[in-house]
Amino acid sequence: MSLQDDLTAVQHCLDDLARSVGRLEQQVGGGLEIRRVRTDAAHLRESLALLRDSVPRDRARDGVELITISDTPYDTALWTDSDDEGLGARDRHAP
Numbered sequence: 001m002s003l004q005d006d007l008t009a010v011q012h013c014l015d016d017l018a019r020s021v022g023r024l025e026q027q028v029g030g031g032l033e034i035r036r037v038r039t040d041a042a043h044l045r046e047s048l049a050l051l052r053d054s055v056p057r058d059r060a061r062d063g064v065e066l067i068t069i070s071d072t073p074y075d076t077a078l079w080t081d082s083d084d085e086g087l088g089a090r091d092r093h094a095p
Contacts, residue, residue, distance in 0.1 A: 007051070
């Protein structure tokens, strides 16, 4: 799993937690204990948002290094000792 996938999975879990806390609050009422749980869940969401913002974009790709491929044609001397794959040899015709 990539770092971005992990952050997204945690975000989904925290969303589920917020929904569950909301349902629980409807069942038990709005006492001090449930308000603390709701506040703690909100702090977790804020902390995750801060973490997500602090991760550099390059690190979010899990260290995958991008390689630039030039648009210039390859040197044809590289291919002199090989046949065109799937097309047969140069001096023969395909069936």
